[in-house]
Amino acid sequence: MLKGLRNIIKKEIKDLLRDPKILFGMILMPIIIFPVMGLMMGFSMKTAVETAKSARIAIWDSDGGAEAKNLIEYLRNINPNIVILNSSSLNESINVSLELGVSSLIVIPEGFTENISAGLPGVVKSYTIIRSLAFSGIMSGASGERLIEAYSRILTVRIISTRIYDVTPDFVLNPIRASSMTIIKGRVIPISPSIIASVASQTITTPIMLTIMIIFAMQIAATSIAIEKEEKTLETLLSLPVSRFGILAGKLGGTIIIAVLGAAAFMVGYLVYANQIFVSYGEDMPQVSLESIGIGLTPQAFIVLGVVIFMALLSSLALSLSISVFAEDVRSAQTLVGYLYLPLMIPAFMLMMVDLNSLPLPIAIPLYLIPYTYVIQASKDLLLGEYTSSIIGIAYISLFTLAVLYFAARMFATEKILTARLRIFRRKTITPKT
Amino acid sequence: MDAVVVEELTKVYDGVKALDKISFTVREGEIFGLIGPNGAGKTTTLRILATLIKPTSGRALVFGHDVMSEASIVREIISYLPEEAGAYRNLSGIEYLEFIARFYAEDGEAFRRIVEEGVKISGLGERLRDKVKTYSKGMKRRLQVARTLMVKPRLAILDEPTAGLDVVHAFYVREIIKEYASTHGVTVLLSSHNMLEVEYLCNRVAMIDKGRILCIGTPKEILESTSTHNLEEAFMKVVSNA
Numbered sequence: 001m002l003k004g005l006r007n008i009i010k011k012e013i014k015d016l017l018r019d020p021k022i023l024f025g026m027i028l029m030p031i032i033i034f035p036v037m038g039l040m041m042g043f044s045m046k047t048a049v050e051t052a053k054s055a056r057i058a059i060w061d062s063d064g065g066a067e068a069k070n071l072i073e074y075l076r077n078i079n080p081n082i083v084i085l086n087s088s089s090l091n092e093s094i095n096v097s098l099e100l101g102v103s104s105l106i107v108i109p110e111g112f113t114e115n116i117s118a119g120l121p122g123v124v125k126s127y128t129i130i131r132s133l134a135f136s137g138i139m140s141g142a143s144g145e146r147l148i149e150a151y152s153r154i155l156t157v158r159i160i161s162t163r164i165y166d167v168t169p170d171f172v173l174n175p176i177r178a179s180s181m182t183i184i185k186g187r188v189i190p191i192s193p194s195i196i197a198s199v200a201s202q203t204i205t206t207p208i209m210l211t212i213m214i215i216f217a218m219q220i221a222a223t224s225i226a227i228e229k230e231e232k233t234l235e236t237l238l239s240l241p242v243s244r245f246g247i248l249a250g251k252l253g254g255t256i257i258i259a260v261l262g263a264a265a266f267m268v269g270y271l272v273y274a275n276q277i278f279v280s281y282g283e284d285m286p287q288v289s290l291e292s293i294g295i296g297l298t299p300q301a302f303i304v305l306g307v308v309i310f311m312a313l314l315s316s317l318a319l320s321l322s323i324s325v326f327a328e329d330v331r332s333a334q335t336l337v338g339y340l341y342l343p344l345m346i347p348a349f350m351l352m353m354v355d356l357n358s359l360p361l362p363i364a365i366p367l368y369l370i371p372y373t374y375v376i377q378a379s380k381d382l383l384l385g386e387y388t389s390s391i392i393g394i395a396y397i398s399l400f401t402l403a404v405l406y407f408a409a410r411m412f413a414t415e416k417i418l419t420a421r422l423r424i425f426r427r428k429t430i431t432p433k434t
Numbered sequence: 435m436d437a438v439v440v441e442e443l444t445k446v447y448d449g450v451k452a453l454d455k456i457s458f459t460v461r462e463g464e465i466f467g468l469i470g471p472n473g474a475g476k477t478t479t480l481r482i483l484a485t486l487i488k489p490t491s492g493r494a495l496v497f498g499h500d501v502m503s504e505a506s507i508v509r510e511i512i513s514y515l516p517e518e519a520g521a522y523r524n525l526s527g528i529e530y531l532e533f534i535a536r537f538y539a540e541d542g543e544a545f546r547r548i549v550e551e552g553v554k555i556s557g558l559g560e561r562l563r564d565k566v567k568t569y570s571k572g573m574k575r576r577l578q579v580a581r582t583l584m585v586k587p588r589l590a591i592l593d594e595p596t597a598g599l600d601v602v603h604a605f606y607v608r609e610i611i612k613e614y615a616s617t618h619g620v621t622v623l624l625s626s627h628n629m630l631e632v633e634y635l636c637n638r639v640a641m642i643d644k645g646r647i648l649c650i651g652t653p654k655e656i657l658e659s660t661s662t663h664n665l666e667e668a669f670m671k672v673v674s675n676a
């Protein structure tokens with residue numbers, strides 16, 4: 001029995017790994033695609049930012065007063081690519097700007113200095129020239145506008161400090177300072193909840209990645225029996241001196257090993273990707289890690305989560321193996337298994353938003369029946385050190401998987417596996433064999 | 435002991451009666467042929483004997499073991515070649531032979547012997563190193579015949595072993611079966627719709643049509659009793675009398 005089981009697992013792995021679709025889709029792609037994606041994202045973000053920084057800006061000063069000079073001086077200090085125009089009209093300035101290929105034109109109309117000196121708002125007009133709707137095109141165009149905003153703040157400080165004597169500019173600009181704390185697990189943490197939310201939201205990627213992984217593994221499981229039918233190897237396999245349960249277990253084992261390899265590839269690829277993204281956004285990100293604020297997985301919780309995830313994977317694979325018993329060919333098997341994705345994903349999406357305990361019973365009960373629910377709930381609870389949902393989950397999923405495996409083994413032991421002929425996409429349903 | 439005993443075997447597939455109380459025995463060491471047109475019930479009979487499907491009523495024994503209640507013992511004794519049999523596309527021919535051999539071999543030495551035998555029977559030589567998906571239909575069938583016989587089963591069940599093959603491959607397969615049965619004392623139960631092939635190959639034959647056995651005997655006995663010159667004529671005569 002054991003000999004047969006090992007033999008089948010070995011064959012499954014060999015056969016699966018030599019299938020270019022599986023080798024590429026499950027193992028090579030995540031390793032290659034993610035880092036390439038990360039590189040590209042990083043590269044284009046960097047380009048966009050650099051283009052914006054070095055954007056050329058034209059200025060037409062028709063005011064000529066001291067305040068206009070100050071503004072130009074400021075702009076020059078920040079951006080060395082400033083072009084001062086000597087035109088006599090707005091039209092001419094625009095035409096020259098277009099010819100020069102600058103990304104924006106700043107016009108300081110007459111009366112700018114006069115207004116500011118008299119305590120009235122000075123007017124500056126900024127013309128952004130958009131040549132391409134790409135991110136970097138718009139970003140560089142808008143930089144003229146941003147420079148003026150920045151100067152406006154500087155001017156505010158100067159005006160307050162020169163004309164209002166008994167307050168500081170800082171006080172006028174920020175008369176109330178809100179200090180936000182968060183209490184989590186009874187501990188007060190000096191960080192605003194919105195930052196925690198944004199950091200915690202990164203953990204959402206885990207269930208999403210997992211869903212993709214499980215779907216892929218389910219496809220493989222479904223294919224592994226259907227392909228035996230399609231390639232006419234099943235009849236031989238069933239007549240060999242190996243128990244039906246051994247065959248089923250061998251297929252399950254082979255699929256699990258491939259799925260684990262795929263998961264590892266996924267993780268490696270994703271880590272590289274996340275790292276690159278982090279580096280390219282790096283400077284603006286709040287440097288908060290979940291561990292530093294007391295949310296995190298202890299090694300023990302990590303293992304429990306691993307068990308829950310593994311059980312969920314096992315139950316999905318068992319489910320798709322037993323469903324695919326009824327399919328006549330690979331395509332039908334994949335379609336049949338496709339019907340399982342929705343119930344698989346519903347808990348993932350619902351529980352990302354709300355908590356299981358806060359749902360009304362008619363919605364919560366069906367969710368409790370789906371093994372995948374426990375993965376999501378457990379991954380949230382374990383972060384906070386709560387083990388109850390994991391333990392219930394492991395118990396429930398084990399029962400669920402055993403029931404499904406029992407059903408699959410029963411199907412395997414009957415002649416249904418040879419005679420059931422569910423064929424999808426073709427009108428012919430039963431073709432008597434002659 | 436008889437290799438196969440079939441008694442009043444009946445199989446009904448939702449409404450379709452594929453076998454209607456057939457009975458026959460196969461003696462140890464002989465090549466026994468089930469002949470009949472398409473849809474006669476040959477594959478159904480062989481699948482029941484190979485423990486793949488269950489009879490609706492009646493019973494079947496392989497070397498005294500019931501195919502229903504002792505299915506796992508029966509699977510140890512037999513080796514079954516399905517009518518349409520494929521090998522795993524991504525494995526090479528030799529890997530496929532090794533995969534099958536591992537189920538039967540007790541130890542490394544036995545394993546080596548089985549695979550060696552398979553290589554010899556297939557006659558595919560160096561091509562065994564290539565992936566099965568590159569094989570022609572005839573080569574695939576030779577690989578299948580090799581994997582069926584190499585394990586030296588007490589009973590080989592071959593469903594239309596030469597159907598659809600060209601003359602050269604069909605000839606090769608026929609010779610291998612004949613030679614193997616005589617040198618290794620393997621009992622062979624095969625089916626065919628090629629009456630002339632069966633006449634050449636089999637010690638005894640059973641003619642089957644529409645799920646019933648029409649007559650059983652050595653080719654010579656059947657020709658004599660129907661006063662015909664070959665089994666094809668004999669079959670037509672038996673069918674018209676039935």
Ligand SMILES: Nc1ncnc2c1ncn2[C@@H]1O[C@H](COP(=O)(O)OP(=O)(O)O)[C@@H](O)[C@H]1O
Pocket residue numbers: 418419432433434447448450451452470471472473474475476477478479
């Ligand atoms: N899985 C099945 N479902 C329904 N009818 C079947 C099935 N397999 C075979 N039959 C019917 O049983 C009869 C015998 O088929 P079979 O044993 O395959 O004949 P043979 O091998 O002699 O050509 C045919 O009428 C066939 O249509």
Ligand SMILES: [Mg+2]
Pocket residue numbers: 434473476477478517
């Ligand atoms: Mg047939």
